[in-house]
Amino acid sequence: MTVEEVRGNSEGGDRNYDHFPVGMRVLAVDDDPICLKLLDGLLRKCQYHVTTTSQARAALKMLRENKDRFDLVISDVHMPDMDGFKLLELVGLEMDLPVIMLSANSDPKLVMKGVTHGACDYLVKPVRIEELRNIWQHVIRRKKFDTNKQGKSTYEDKALQGHGDVCQGHQNTGTTDQNGKLNKKRKDEEDESEDTGNDHEDPSTQKKPRVVWSIELHRKFVAAVNQLGIEKAVPKRILDLMNVEGLTRENVASHLQKYRLYLKRISSVATQQANMVAALGGKDAAYMRMSTLDGFGDFRTLSGSGRLSNPAFASYTQGGMLGRLNSPAGINLRNLASPTVVHPSHAQTLNNSTGTLGKLHPAVSPASQTASVFQGVPSSLELDQLQQNKSAMHIGDFNPMDDSRIFGAPSAFTDARALAINSNSNLTGVPNNSLMLQGNSQQILAGGGFVDQSSFPSELFNRDVGVSSKFVDHGRTNENWQSAVQLSKFPSNALAPNDSFSQGQLPLSSVRDNNSSAGPHQQNSPLGFSSTATTAAPLEDSRGEIQCQEGLVSGSVQNLSQASAQRWGVSKQSYSHNSNNSFSTLNPQASPPLSQSMGQTGITDRRMDMCLTGQSGVGISSFLQHSQVENPTTGSRTRSGEDYMLEQIRPQGGFVPNSYDSLDDLMSAIKREPNGSMFDGDMGFDAYQFGSCI
Amino acid sequence: MEGNQLQRQATHMRRTLFDQGYLDEQFIQLEELQDDANPNFVEEVVRVFYNDSARLIRNIEMAMGKNPMDFGKLDDVMHQFKGSCSGIGAKKVKRECTRFQDYCKEEDPEGCMGAFQAVKQEHATLKGKLDAYFQLTRQC
Numbered sequence: 001m002t003v004e005e006v007r008g009n010s011e012g013g014d015r016n017y018d019h020f021p022v023g024m025r026v027l028a029v030d031d032d033p034i035c036l037k038l039l040d041g042l043l044r045k046c047q048y049h050v051t052t053t054s055q056a057r058a059a060l061k062m063l064r065e066n067k068d069r070f071d072l073v074i075s076d077v078h079m080p081d082m083d084g085f086k087l088l089e090l091v092g093l094e095m096d097l098p099v100i101m102l103s104a105n106s107d108p109k110l111v112m113k114g115v116t117h118g119a120c121d122y123l124v125k126p127v128r129i130e131e132l133r134n135i136w137q138h139v140i141r142r143k144k145f146d147t148n149k150q151g152k153s154t155y156e157d158k159a160l161q162g163h164g165d166v167c168q169g170h171q172n173t174g175t176t177d178q179n180g181k182l183n184k185k186r187k188d189e190e191d192e193s194e195d196t197g198n199d200h201e202d203p204s205t206q207k208k209p210r211v212v213w214s215i216e217l218h219r220k221f222v223a224a225v226n227q228l229g230i231e232k233a234v235p236k237r238i239l240d241l242m243n244v245e246g247l248t249r250e251n252v253a254s255h256l257q258k259y260r261l262y263l264k265r266i267s268s269v270a271t272q273q274a275n276m277v278a279a280l281g282g283k284d285a286a287y288m289r290m291s292t293l294d295g296f297g298d299f300r301t302l303s304g305s306g307r308l309s310n311p312a313f314a315s316y317t318q319g320g321m322l323g324r325l326n327s328p329a330g331i332n333l334r335n336l337a338s339p340t341v342v343h344p345s346h347a348q349t350l351n352n353s354t355g356t357l358g359k360l361h362p363a364v365s366p367a368s369q370t371a372s373v374f375q376g377v378p379s380s381l382e383l384d385q386l387q388q389n390k391s392a393m394h395i396g397d398f399n400p401m402d403d404s405r406i407f408g409a410p411s412a413f414t415d416a417r418a419l420a421i422n423s424n425s426n427l428t429g430v431p432n433n434s435l436m437l438q439g440n441s442q443q444i445l446a447g448g449g450f451v452d453q454s455s456f457p458s459e460l461f462n463r464d465v466g467v468s469s470k471f472v473d474h475g476r477t478n479e480n481w482q483s484a485v486q487l488s489k490f491p492s493n494a495l496a497p498n499d500s501f502s503q504g505q506l507p508l509s510s511v512r513d514n515n516s517s518a519g520p521h522q523q524n525s526p527l528g529f530s531s532t533a534t535t536a537a538p539l540e541d542s543r544g545e546i547q548c549q550e551g552l553v554s555g556s557v558q559n560l561s562q563a564s565a566q567r568w569g570v571s572k573q574s575y576s577h578n579s580n581n582s583f584s585t586l587n588p589q590a591s592p593p594l595s596q597s598m599g600q601t602g603i604t605d606r607r608m609d610m611c612l613t614g615q616s617g618v619g620i621s622s623f624l625q626h627s628q629v630e631n632p633t634t635g636s637r638t639r640s641g642e643d644y645m646l647e648q649i650r651p652q653g654g655f656v657p658n659s660y661d662s663l664d665d666l667m668s669a670i671k672r673e674p675n676g677s678m679f680d681g682d683m684g685f686d687a688y689q690f691g692s693c694i
Numbered sequence: 695m696e697g698n699q700l701q702r703q704a705t706h707m708r709r710t711l712f713d714q715g716y717l718d719e720q721f722i723q724l725e726e727l728q729d730d731a732n733p734n735f736v737e738e739v740v741r742v743f744y745n746d747s748a749r750l751i752r753n754i755e756m757a758m759g760k761n762p763m764d765f766g767k768l769d770d771v772m773h774q775f776k777g778s779c780s781g782i783g784a785k786k787v788k789r790e791c792t793r794f795q796d797y798c799k800e801e802d803p804e805g806c807m808g809a810f811q812a813v814k815q816e817h818a819t820l821k822g823k824l825d826a827y828f829q830l831t832r833q834c
Contacts, residue, residue, distance in 0.1 A: 032774065034743045034781040041727040041735055079776070104777035126780045129727075164737045 021136030022047040025069065029059040029087065030076035030102065035125060039074065039102075042129050048136075056082035060090060067095045071139045074123075077103040077110060085117045092118040098138035102127065118261055145254040213255055217244065221255060230263070567664060697834060704830040707776030711827065716820055737828050744821055745820050750775040751814060758810060768806065769798040775813075787816045 026048045030036045043050040047114040051070070053059045056079050064068065073091055077084035089101045104125040114122040120138040123131055157589050213221070224241035225233040235253035242252070711717045721736075728735040753771050757764060776791040790813040797805035 032778055032781070033746050034739060034778045037739050037742055038724070038727075038781050041724075041739075044731075094710055104773065104780060125777055126723070126783075128723060648802060 010218055021139075023049055023426070024136050024139060025049045025071045026051070026135075027059055027062065027070045028052045028075075029073065029084075030054060030081070031079045032076065035076065035102075042127060043074075046132050056084070056087045058095050060087065063091060063095050063097070067097075070097060071099065072135060074100045074102055074135075077101055077105070077114070088114070088117045089261075089264070096142070098142050100135060100138065113251055118257070145250070165412065199575050215246075217242075220244065221252070225256070225259065230260070337532075361693075409468055467639045580608060614627060698752045700830055704827065704834055705716060707823075708826050711823060714821060715785050718783045722783070724782060739784055740824055740828070742755040743778055743784075746776055747764060747775060747817065750778070751817070754810060760805065763801075763803050763806065765798040765801050765806075769795050770796065772813075784817075784820055787813060787820055790816050 026043055028036060028043065028050060029052075030039060031054050033054065036054055040052050051062070053062070056075070059073070059075070060082075063073070073087075075084050075087050075091075077089075083105075084101060088101060091097050091099050098120040099118070100121040100123060101119045102125060103110060104126040111122045114487050120142070121135065148626050220242045221238060224238040226242060228234075228237055233256065235249045237258055238256060239247060239252045248365045327489050712721075722776060724736045724739055732738075740794070752772060754768060757768050757771060762780070772791055772794050776788055779788040790809060794809035794813055796805060797809050
């Protein structure tokens with residue numbers, strides 16, 4: 001039974017469910033064999049097609065292998081190999097599938113946690129069959145919302161796919177909401193053809209209620225959200241503030257949901273990445289593009305196991321991440337970045353303050369700085385680099401386009417990320433580098449900054465990328481190494497390393513070759529971060545603990561494998577995690593890049609945000625927390641593990657902090673979010689706290 | 695006749711299990727899931743339960759052996775065990791688990807030990823009854 005995936009459906013989402021919900025494909029995850037067997041029986045009784053697994057990682061693997069294989073995921077909260085909430089986030093970010101949480105514990109706090117992490121329902125064991133009979137509604141609901149964004153997504157998706165057409169993403173106005181990105185990923189695959197029309201700004205002209213979240217639209221959205229305050233931001237009020245004709249409350253609600261997830265993600269990633277991205281290239285468009293997608297791509301790849309629990313990031317990656325810039329998500333980033341962009345200058349302080357792992361807080365400012373740094377990065381470079389790096393970073397799908405975009409978009413995204421990263425000082429030698437990486441992968445991409453062009457040794461990247469994507473985890477210092485941040489390595493400018501990125505060049509990500517070494521080195525330890533950008537002149541030291549949310553990096557980094565890293569150009573900022581430990585998350589694989597990058601640019605560390613550039617949600621995987629290593633080691637990644645600060649890319653060179661603004665805001669917003677815990681688990685999202693990253 | 699007899703015995707035994715509070719509605723849910731496609735569903739689930747719960751009981755025992763007792767961990771493992779119990783409708787066992795968790799919260803070692811004994815006892819008793827019950831139903 002089971003409806004075969006209908007690929008190529010224009011709708012992308014439509015499975016051939018002739019008799020839906022009969023045949024709905026459910027993936028059930030629970031370590032308790034009794035419950036699993038029970039669930040299996042119950043679901044079969046409802047005539048769903050059931051796949052069970054007791055391992056969360058196995059579940060993720062299955063999901064990643066084929067996003068279209070399932071329609072819904074039901075997961076236990078309490079599992080030994082991975083926290084259910086983390087899985088939830090990851091799934092939401094990477095695959096944008098509805099997830100239902102299950103637990104024997106009906107504590108309202110847990111239920112709330114489920115909600116904030118994006119679960120579409122929370123069931124208490126023992127589950128009754130009546131409760132399961134209606135779960136199909138979540139699938140339909142999501143599809144409906146996605147359709148709205150479809151247009152965008154497909155568009156983005158295409159872009160991501162490496163259309164190589166940067167403009168595409170660009171045009172797409174990057175808006176694609178963050179979620180859209182996720183959705184897009186899925187959808188895109190399915191309906192490539194679908195939406196191209198979405199062009200931006202056309203909120204509801206189409207027949208289908210698709211809203212293309214163009215950059216401007218997203219900017220307005222972010223501005224509205226910031227104005228209201230992320231906690232108070234309700235769709236109705238946002239809608240009023242935005243004052244856009246034709247936009248419906250549902251559109252906003254859906255976009256907001258994605259945005260929130262994105263924020264969470266980035267926060268963990270540490271704004272650094274965002275910064276990096278911003279620094280990279282200020283090109284919003286480019287940046288956005290960059291991030292979007294690939295970030296997500298990373299997610300997937302990165303995640304390996306890591307949980308990129310930053311769904312938010314995923315979406316966020318848009319901005320920073322390569323790839324889906326087109327998607328609104330990308331735009332979101334931008335916008336996001338702005339509000340949240342913490343001033344890069346502050347970044348440092350923020351980072352420092354963050355002290356707390358994963359707390360992104362104030363770091364936001366640094367993020368902004370970094371962001372600005374990124375911005376400064378010459379977009380042109382980025383683009384080129386991005387293109388080159390395509391291969392490198394490819395965390396997920398890092399399209400060369402993305403690269404360019406990433407830079408362009410560094411804007412918010414990185415910032416946010418940087419912020420996030422910063423806050424988390426988690427980077428402490430995360431013991432699980434691998435995790436980080438995995439999770440980070442997503443983030444890394446997000447780093448958008450990955451413009452790892454050429455020199456970036458893909459491995460560098462990979463490593464970084466894998467790095468901690470969101471390791472914001474509190475405990476995890478590494479986590480946030482968003483190696484992703486590796487903003488592309490702009491060989492030329494960027495790495496001016498030491499000098500700051502700002503030069504406009506995006507040194508940030510420039511993962512310079514030197515940095516790239518970061519890849520290999522990874523892990524130096526805590527950093528696990530992708531050494532990004534070293535290019536950028538040591539971002540000023542954003543010492544702050546920029547937690548690079550390398551998280552993305554980690555996971556993805558691996559995947560990214562070097563090629564992507566290259567693309568990313570993002571030099572993962574080898575953030576030297578100040579705490580050193582923080583990044584351990586970077587998987588060994590990924591970490592090297594970070595460390596390397598750090599050393600390289602002389603900036604060392606700071607730039608972690610490069611990860612921000614992360615594309616797609618990846619989030620800032622490399623948000624490396626910069627511990628500011630400032631090592632000027634230049635070139636050779638000094639970091640070895642030291643604390644690379646992911647510096648938020650402080651505007652050393654004058655990066656474009658702009659983008660950050662939104663990111664910063666984002667970050668701050670995220671911080672404000674009650675749960676920073678998005679990343680409880682691996683992702684170490686302390687992230688929300690962004691700010692600190694930078 | 696014999697068949698009927700056995701059938702009646704089985705029915706009676708089942709009824710008793712409910713009446714005496716050994717099983718609750720969840721067990722009925724299991725029974726409802728049993729059909730031609732899954733003819734031995736209930737028994738299979740119960741078997742899985744006993745396998746898995748044995749493991750959990752061992753974990754608890756090990757944790758209880760530590761000194762000082764790690765109540766947090768004990769509570770955690772017991773929570774898992776309780777989840778399994780509720781899955782099959784093991785009412786009495788579940789109740790003893792809750793008592794155990796209460797003692798954990800109070801950090802009362804003796805209380806925990808006593809409650810744990812009760813858990814094991816109820817667990818074993820139910821196993822015996824269910825084994826007998828399934829044996830009967832198999833014959834029917």
